[in-house]
């Protein structure tokens with residue numbers, strides 16, 4: 729589904745930084761991939777490239793056989809919006825809006841009507857085990873509940889791939905377990921997962937493990 733061929737990313741502001749060196753990777757539908765490595769090794773750079781949040785400085789990135797380098801920013805944005813969902817360490821939920829409103833906001837610029845957005849948001853929160861928290865303000869939720877609302881927002885429009893950057897970085901062990909359980913369920917339902925983590929317990933959930941060291945990616 730996603731194929732990186734000799735993909736590199738060099739940051740050029742000031743002294744060049746070779747954040748990712750000639751990387752080859754195939755991501756298949758239904759994969760569960762973890763990305764680990766020391767701070768500054770290139771994990772987020774890899775996630776951002778595969779997630780179309782950034783573009784390679786060299787190499788080729790194909791999505792469903794299509795060369796992304798041939799696509800303009802509007803096309804890349806449309807592919808990203810339709811195929812990909814994102815979850816970050818810091819939840820990024822809006823206070824003063826309910827859980828269901830936060831999930832709906834993630835679909836505001838998509839093709840769905842207001843009524844469809846409400847029904848998709850409700851269903852996504854139900855899948856996360858949050859039926860009883862639909863109308864809670866994020867400030868009333870535990871860390872694990874906030875992250876599950878953020879995951880509901882990322883998956884409500886049914887993306888094919890979910891990218892998570894340190895999804896449990898702000899959570900204690902109980903809340904980490906709750907988030908890992910919903911990620912496991914989403915993967916069992918066919919969603920492809922790519923998860924950057926420092927936590928070996930989180931990494932061990934994945935069936936494929938990538939380790940990044942000084943911009944070099946190895947599958948372990």
Ligand SMILES: Nc1ncnc2c1ncn2[C@@H]1O[C@H](COP(=O)(O)OP(=O)(O)OP(=O)(O)O)[C@@H](O)[C@H]1O
Nearest residue numbers: 739741745747765766767768769770771772773774
């Ligand atoms: N926008 C940028 N401009 C210049 N250098 C950058 C930029 N973003 C990242 N870097 C550098 O690229 C390298 C890889 O960074 P990256 O954020 O991918 O690492 P990481 O493994 O995700 O680190 P961490 O675990 O600390 O989040 C680092 O040396 C970093 O300083």
